[in-house]
Amino acid sequence: MFWLCLTLGIVVLSTANADHPFWIQEIxxxxxxxxxxxxxxxxxxxxxxxxxxxxxxxxxxxxxxxERPGRPFSFDGSEFIIIQAREExxxxxILHSNVDQINSISLLSENGQPVPLDLFEPFNLEPQYHFLxxxxxxxxxxxxxxxxxxxxxxxxxxxxxxxxxxxxxxxxDQGVERIYAGTHFQPYNARQAFPCWDEPxxxxxxxxxxxxxxxxxxxxxxxxxxxxxALPNNRTRDNFLETPIMSSYLVTFLVSESFQVIxxxxxxxxPVRIIGRxxxxxxxxxxxxxxxxxxxxxxxxxxxxxxxxHPNLLNDHISSPDWxxxxxxxxxxxxxxxxxxxxxxxxxxxxxxxxAATLVSHELAHKWFGNLITCFWWSNTWINEGFASxxxxxxxxxxxxxxxxxxxxxxxxxxxxxxxxxxxxxxPLNHEVNTPAQVTGHFGTxxxxxxxxxxxxxxxxxxxETFRKACQYFLLDNPYQATDQYDLYDxxxxxxxxxxxxxxxxxxxxxxxxxxWVNEAGYPLLTVEVDYENGGxxxxxxxxxxxxxxxxxxxxxxxxxxxxxxxxxxxxxxxPSYMLTTQSTVLPKEAADEWVIFNLxxxxxxxxxYDRKTWNLISQxxxxxxxxxxxxxxxxxxxxxxxxxxSEKLTYNFGFHILKFLSNETNYHVWNPAxxxxxxxxxxxxxxxESQAIFDSYILGxxxxxxxxxxxxxxxxxxxxxxxxxxxxxxxxCNLGHEACIQNSRNKFVEMRVNGAWxxxxxxxxxxxxxxxxxxxxxxxxLLNRFRNSNFANDQLEMLRGLGxxxxxxxxxxxxxxxxxxxxxxxxxxxxFNYALLGNQENAYTVLQFVKNRISEIREAYVQDAPPNPxxxxxxxxxxYLDEAGLVEYEEWLxxxxxxTAQFNSAISAINSAxxxxxxxxxxxxxxxxxxxxxxxxxMLSSFLLTATTLFALLIQ
Numbered sequence: 034m035f036w037l038c039l040t041l042g043i044v045v046l047s048t049a050n051a052d053h054p055f056w057i058q059e060i061x062x063x064x065x066x067x068x069x070x071x072x073x074x075x076x077x078x079x080x081x082x083x084x085x086x087x088x089x090x091x092x093x094x095x096x097x098x099x100e101r102p103g104r105p106f107s108f109d110g111s112e113f114i115i116i117q118a119r120e121e122x123x124x125x126x127i128l129h130s131n132v133d134q135i136n137s138i139s140l141l142s143e144n145g146q147p148v149p150l151d152l153f154e155p156f157n158l159e160p161q162y163h164f165l166x167x168x169x170x171x172x173x174x175x176x177x178x179x180x181x182x183x184x185x186x187x188x189x190x191x192x193x194x195x196x197x198x199x200x201x202x203x204x205x206d207q208g209v210e211r212i213y214a215g216t217h218f219q220p221y222n223a224r225q226a227f228p229c230w231d232e233p234x235x236x237x238x239x240x241x242x243x244x245x246x247x248x249x250x251x252x253x254x255x256x257x258x259x260x261x262x263a264l265p266n267n268r269t270r271d272n273f274l275e276t277p278i279m280s281s282y283l284v285t286f287l288v289s290e291s292f293q294v295i296x297x298x299x300x301x302x303x304p305v306r307i308i309g310r311x312x313x314x315x316x317x318x319x320x321x322x323x324x325x326x327x328x329x330x331x332x333x334x335x336x337x338x339x340x341x342x343h344p345n346l347l348n349d350h351i352s353s354p355d356w357x358x359x360x361x362x363x364x365x366x367x368x369x370x371x372x373x374x375x376x377x378x379x380x381x382x383x384x385x386x387x388x389a390a391t392l393v394s395h396e397l398a399h400k401w402f403g404n405l406i407t408c409f410w411w412s413n414t415w416i417n418e419g420f421a422s423x424x425x426x427x428x429x430x431x432x433x434x435x436x437x438x439x440x441x442x443x444x445x446x447x448x449x450x451x452x453x454x455x456x457x458x459x460x461p462l463n464h465e466v467n468t469p470a471q472v473t474g475h476f477g478t479x480x481x482x483x484x485x486x487x488x489x490x491x492x493x494x495x496x497x498e499t500f501r502k503a504c505q506y507f508l509l510d511n512p513y514q515a516t517d518q519y520d521l522y523d524x525x526x527x528x529x530x531x532x533x534x535x536x537x538x539x540x541x542x543x544x545x546x547x548x549x550w551v552n553e554a555g556y557p558l559l560t561v562e563v564d565y566e567n568g569g570x571x572x573x574x575x576x577x578x579x580x581x582x583x584x585x586x587x588x589x590x591x592x593x594x595x596x597x598x599x600x601x602x603x604x605x606x607x608x609p610s611y612m613l614t615t616q617s618t619v620l621p622k623e624a625a626d627e628w629v630i631f632n633l634x635x636x637x638x639x640x641x642x643y644d645r646k647t648w649n650l651i652s653q654x655x656x657x658x659x660x661x662x663x664x665x666x667x668x669x670x671x672x673x674x675x676x677x678x679x680s681e682k683l684t685y686n687f688g689f690h691i692l693k694f695l696s697n698e699t700n701y702h703v704w705n706p707a708x709x710x711x712x713x714x715x716x717x718x719x720x721x722x723e724s725q726a727i728f729d730s731y732i733l734g735x736x737x738x739x740x741x742x743x744x745x746x747x748x749x750x751x752x753x754x755x756x757x758x759x760x761x762x763x764x765x766x767c768n769l770g771h772e773a774c775i776q777n778s779r780n781k782f783v784e785m786r787v788n789g790a791w792x793x794x795x796x797x798x799x800x801x802x803x804x805x806x807x808x809x810x811x812x813x814x815x816l817l818n819r820f821r822n823s824n825f826a827n828d829q830l831e832m833l834r835g836l837g838x839x840x841x842x843x844x845x846x847x848x849x850x851x852x853x854x855x856x857x858x859x860x861x862x863x864x865x866f867n868y869a870l871l872g873n874q875e876n877a878y879t880v881l882q883f884v885k886n887r888i889s890e891i892r893e894a895y896v897q898d899a900p901p902n903p904x905x906x907x908x909x910x911x912x913x914y915l916d917e918a919g920l921v922e923y924e925e926w927l928x929x930x931x932x933x934t935a936q937f938n939s940a941i942s943a944i945n946s947a948x949x950x951x952x953x954x955x956x957x958x959x960x961x962x963x964x965x966x967x968x969x970x971x972x973m974l975s976s977f978l979l980t981a982t983t984l985f986a987l988l989i990q
Contacts, residue, residue, distance in 0.1 A: 079162055079467045080232070080410075082127055084120040087230050087237040088178070089275075094226065095268075096189075096214055096245040096288055098200075106189040106200050106212075112227050114181040114237075118173035126173075129221075130158065130165035130228035131197070132187035138167055141180040148179065163221075165228050183228050190225070192859040193217055193357040194899035197225025201355035202855070205291045206312035213289035214245075215353060215368070219361050220411055220472050223281035233280040233407045234515035244270040245288050253308060254286040255365035256345040277343035277364065278513045280407050285363035287351055296321035301328065301348065302340045309352035309374065312824065317352065319376035319386075320369075323393040324350050326432040330394075334428065335401050336505055342405060350374070350393075354826070357860055357899070360392055362399030362421070369396070370860065372826040382794050383756040385827040387441070390433050395425030401508055409515040411472045415462040415551075416521055418476070419484020420504075422446060427489070437754050442489065443635050443665055444705045448672050450482035451640065454556055455579040455676065461554045462487065463518050473900045486638045487550050491525065493607045493636050494593050495534045503528035522547050538612045545614070546591040550638075557590040558682070559613075561631055562644045568624040573617040577640050581681035589616055593637050597663075599627035599654065604663035607636055628654050630662060635669035642673070642682055648691055655694035668702040671695070675710030685960055689968025699739045701758035707735075708765050714961055717954035719874060720916045724958040729769045731965040736766055745777045747795045756795045767799045778803035786815045794828065801835025806872065813844045821856060830861060837868030842879045845869060849883045853894045862895045863903035870914045877914035884911060885926050897935065908936050912943035917951065920944050 091113040099105050116126065126140070138156050140148040150156070151168035158165055165183075173179060190199035196217040205211050216226060224231040241254055247269045252258070256274040264270055276284070287308075296307040296317030305324050307317035328348065332338040339348060346365040352374035360369040373389040375381075402420035426445065430438040453459065462484055466475045492500040507516070507524035514520075522544070529535055529543055558577035563570050576588045593609035611620065622629075628650040631641045643651065651670065654661055662670075671692060678688040695707055711732050718725035743759045767774040782804025784790035792800050805812050813836065820832040836848045851857055852865045869880050884891065884907075891897075897904040915923055924944050931937050 077467060079469070081129065081164075081230060081235070083234075084123050085116055085118050085126050085128075085173070087114050087116050087128075087235055089115040089238045089240070090227070090229065091240045091242070092227050093242040093270075094198075094244070096243065096249075098212055098214075098246065098249070100246055104186075104188070106191075108187055108189065108198065108226075110183075110185045110187070110227055112181075112183050114183070114229075116179050116181050117177065118175055118179075121172065121175055123173045124169045124171070126167040126169070126181065128165050128167075128228055129163045129224035129231040130185075131163045131222075131224040132185045132226075132228065134186050135165065135228070136184040136186060137182075138184075139182045140167065140169070141182070143178050148173075163224055163231075185228065187225070189214060192896065193353075193355045194859045194896035194901070194903070195225075196222035196357060196900065199355075201353070203289075203310040203354045204312065205310065206314070211290050211310075213249075213287065213292065215287045215355070216285045217357055217361055217368070218284060218363075219282040220414075220476065221282070221469055223284055226284075229281045231281050232410065233282065234409050236278045236280055236407070236513065236515065238275050238278055239281075239284050240275040241273040241284070241286060242270055243273070243286060243288060244268050249288050249290050251289045251292040252286065253292070253347075253349060253351065253366055255284065255347065255363060257303075257347060274345040277346065279364055279404060280515075283362070283364045283404060285361075285366050285368065287353070287366075287368070292351075295352070298325050301325070303346065303348050306347070306349045307352065307374065308349055309371065310354060313352060313371075313375050316375045316377060316824075320350060320352070320374045320389070320393065323390055323433075324348070324397065327394045327397045327429065330428055330432050331397055331401065331424075334501060334504075335508060337401065337405075337508060339400060342400065350396075355858055355860065357901070359388075360396050362396045362403055364400065364404040367396045367399075369393075370826070372830065375825060375827070377825065378794070379791075380794055380825045381827045382760070382797060382831055383753060384760060387436055387438075387753060387757065390429045390436050391425040391438060391445075394429035394432075395421045398424035398428065402504075406508060406511045406514060406516050406520075409517040410466075411475055412463060412465050413517050414475045415480040415484035415487075416516065416518065418480045419462070419488055422481045422485035423488040426485070427492075435753055437752070440665060440702060440754075442485070443668060444702060446482040446485045447489075447635055447638065448706055448709075449478055450486050450638065451556065451672070451676070453478040454483055454554070455577055455680075457578060457580060457583050459554050462551045469900070483638065490550075490593055490637055493595075494609055494612075495525070495529050496532070496608065499528050499532040499534045502532065518551050538609075541591070541612045541614060546612075549590055553588060553590070555586075555588065557588075557592055557639045558642060559592060559594075559631060559639055560642045561629065561647060563622070563629060563647050564624070565626055565646060566624060568622050570620045570622050570629065571617065572613055572620060574613060574639075575616075577676075577680070579676065579680050589614070590639070592639055594620075594631065595633040595637065596629055596631040597633060597666075598622070598629050599650075599661070600625065602661055604630075604633050604666060607633055626650065628662075630666050632666075632669060634663060634665040635672070640673045640676060641669070642677055645687070648687070652691045652694070655691075656697070659694055659697060664700045664702050667694075667698070667700065668706055671703055671710065672706040675706065675713070679713070685964035686967055689964040691968075693968045695735045697738055699742045699758070701754050701761070704739060704758065704762060708761060712765075716913070717950050718958055718961065719914070719954065720951050721954050721958045724954075724962055727962055728965055731962075733766065733769055733771055736762065736771070740766055740771070740774070745774070745796070747793055760795065760798060763796065763799045764802070767803050774799065775803050775807060779807045782808070782812065786812060794831075797828070797831050798834065801831055802838045802872070805835045806838040806840060810841065810844060813839055813841070813847075817851075830864070833857065833861065833865045834868045834871075837865065837876075838872035840873050840875065845872075845876055845879045846883055849880065849887075853887065853890050859894075859896055859899075863901075863906050866895075866907045867910055870910060874914065877911065877916075878919055880911055881915060881919055881923055884908070888931070905936050905939050908940040909943035912940065912947040913950065915947065917948070920947060 093111040095109040097107050142148055149170040151170060154168055156167045190197050193199050198216050200212050200214055202210055202212055221231050223229050243252060244264055247267050252271050254273045255276050258271045259274045260272045262270040291311040292308055293311055294306045295309045295314045298305045298321060307320045309317060328339055349366040351366060351368040352371045353368050354371050356368060356370035360367060373392050376386050376389055398421045403417040408414055408416045426438045426442040460479060466472050503525045506527055507521055511520055535543055555576045557574040560573045576586045592613040594611040594613055595609050597604050674688045674691050677683040678685050715725060718728055739762055743762060747756055763774055767778055778800045781792050781800045785792050805816055816832050816835055820829055823829045839845050849869055852862050857865050869876050892904055895903045927937060927940055
């Protein structure tokens with residue numbers, strides 16, 4: 034019956050997940066992320082001893098490309114490291130090394146005399162820990178300089194996914210493919226390019242000397258070139274100026290044949306430069322505007338101008354065709370994925386342009402928070418990343434108000450953190466990590482999103498002026514140093530004490546506030562009960578878990594309390610009126626039948642639940658006068674209600690009763706969490722297609738007004754937020770089967786293919802998808818050819834999304850084969866694979882066959898041993914889209930052929946999670962539909978979906 038309905042084209046089976054416009058991660062993770070939690074005592078062996086420290090590196094790297102047939106794309110290295118012993122009786126010097134081969138090692142004393150090494154084993158390697166252990170015959174003298182000489186050889190990684198020193202490719206302005214070398218060392222990959230003390234606390238001065246074929250004249254690094262030497266065999270060595278004292282992960286360089294400055298502002302010292310491939314000339318002006326204005330902002334905000342940080346530092350920004358992450362903050366030379374640097378309003382989708390502003394601000398903030406001061410160890414990653422994330426939105430808003438970034442902070446960071454941090458296995462901001470996998474795992478939601486949200490709470494509490502002073506104290510007290518949470522606390526405590534900005538909160542201890550939020554996992558649920566007869570509001574807190582079966586912890590969080598009432602609807606005073614430091618309290622309030630809203634503009638990192646009468650008053654206000662409640666609090670209500678329903682704090686019937694105001698809602702910030710919440714439920718109905726079709730019709734009923742208000746075509750001068758709203762709404766509506774959205778999008782695609790009509794990039798996402806999904810081979814070939822000839826990485830990614838939406842199994846297999854090719858860059862491969870799953874529900878079986886037939890090629894092309902574990906990701910995601918028959922086939926294949934692979938256990942776990950989701954959907958489908966039907970203020974089944982549900986009912990009789 035199911036396949037008959039598909040053949041008839043009746044039941045719409047959309048697999049669209051909540052599309053966050055900023056992060057390309059649309060596949061829902063079905064289970065909590067688990068951390069490899071181990072004790073410091075058992076895993077401290079991964080950390081270097083602190084008995085020897087480096088002071089200065091002179092590093093000579095000779096890069097060879099295709100010109101050395103015996104060892105193509107390799108490098109030879111020689112380094113001279115000045116070191117000191119900081120403890121007595123040191124007879125072993127231990128540092129990191131992850132290069133192919135150590136050829137020789139020697140150690141010289143201060144007067145140039147050799148220090149004898151052990152005759153039988155002068156050095157040894159411990160690959161598990163990436164340790165290079167140098168064994169001495171006698172102890173080092175305390176605090177005396179020694180020079181460590183190391184000669185080694187190694188190979189460039191193929192692409193950026195493994196980080197370290199790698200080779201990438203680009204097409205130059207003559208249409209010729211060129212190979213270039215780049216580096217990506219954060220967090221522990223400098224050791225792949227040169228042996229070093231590869232932990233952030235071991236700061237030193239670095240001086241690079243790079244040799245390469247003379248045709249590779251375009252060479253860039255943290256600092257400028259001091260001199261160049263002509264070498265035999267048509268080679269050149271560039272000698273760079275020394276860096277400031279800094280951590281090894283901040284060292285970087287790029288060596289190419291034709292990269293060039295594509296935009297610059299020479300009024301700064303040093304000049305602000307955008308550097309990219311030669312055929313991107315003229316396309317860097319937008320990125321230049323971002324970097325110039327954000328440099329100006331941070332110069333003034335921190336009162337430590339960039340040009341005072343060190344005289345040799347550059348202010349370069351590299352647009353890299355290949356990059357494993359969005360960007361990395363190397364001091365003097367930030368590298369970005371080209372996706373975010375080459376911005377053209379006629380070619381770039383607005384969500385990419387929007388995120389680019391925050392990304393540039395984030396990376397420039399790192400020049401002070403991360404580079405000038407650095408977290409002592411990756412357990413404190415949030416100090417680097419939380420501040421950079423906070424400034425990425427709040428600082429960029431000051432210079433680019435048209436993006437409304439201060440308001441998008443909620444959907445980008447607060448909602449993301451609240452979702453992730455509600456699991457039972459989540460960890461605190463300050464979390465012990467030691468192994469490389471643990472370190473990589475801590476570069477995630479907690480460090481970025483929760484870190485930023487925590488800082489925003491502090492700013493509101495102590496005032497923006499005191500927050501700024503604390504930032505300045507932190508930087509001025511710890512320049513060129515490794516810092517920890519206590520150094521940061523000292524800066525905040527000093528500023529708070531001087532400004533007396535917490536004096537109104539009696540019995541409040543800032544030390545406890547900071548300690549708990551930094552060192553305890555999770556966040557609170559604030560339950561509000563209003564006494565409408567006698568007056569007063571009772572507040573009670575508990576740690577919030579998304580799982581209804583989780584055991585209560587008794588954890589008490591200091592909660593900044595802000596609220597508005599119907600009679601006093603002030604949503605703008607964000608300084609807390611009260612600090613809740615106990616499990617419960619009673620706030621005074623006159624007895625009156627009026628709504629109350631807590632957590633103004635959702636600036637606090639907590640959720641709120643209300644007694645039933647208060648929820649009903651809020652619900653009625655949202656229907657009668659929605660503008661009486663601030664749109665960020667309307668968004669908060671949506672975000673909280675979906676979470677409260679999932680945790681069984683609210684019934685679905687009552688939750689959908691509260692959410693029925695969405696039928697009149699048009700605001701981006703409100704619809705963003707609504708789409709996420711609806712999508713979670715749709716995914717659980719994925720394998721109950723008749724129920725999902727009915728549920729979709731209810732959602733589309735809610736969406737009628739917002740679709741009508743937005744229209745299908747952008748206005749010339751509409752706001753950025755309006756554009757983002759249309760992008761998300763139309764993408765979601767088309768995926769749900771909205772006939773007018775699909776037809777409008779399909780018509781635009783055909784006009785583009787047949788007549789060469791230009792499609793506004795602000796609507797290209799759903800146009801590309803609908804064009805291919807509703808089309809055939811001609812449409813697929815057209816978009817594929819357009820992809821191959823595009824000069825814009827951001828548009829190429831949207832075209833991949835569109836190509837992945839084909840319904841034709843043969844075309845889908847061709848698309849998946851494309852992800853194995855070079856033309857889909859390694860950093861886009863897993864994302865592109867996911868697009869095939871997102872495109873249509875029925876695609877999952879074709880994807881399964883592709884995985885079974887091509888798994889070895891997938892592992893190689895996707896770079897299975899890269900730190901993000903891309904092959905784990907795609908195999909896990911596949912499970913969540915298969916029906917039971919598909920899961921049986923998938924599991925049988927895994928157990929019979931893949932039991933000894935690195936991905937086996939996680940894939941089996943994903944299958945179990947998928948089965949749980951399927952069962953939940955089947956068990957709760959009727960309840961969800963009844964709740965959605967009861968909450969629908971108005972809804973109209975489209976004729977398409979009405980036919981679908983009617984025929985389905987007939988077919989199953």
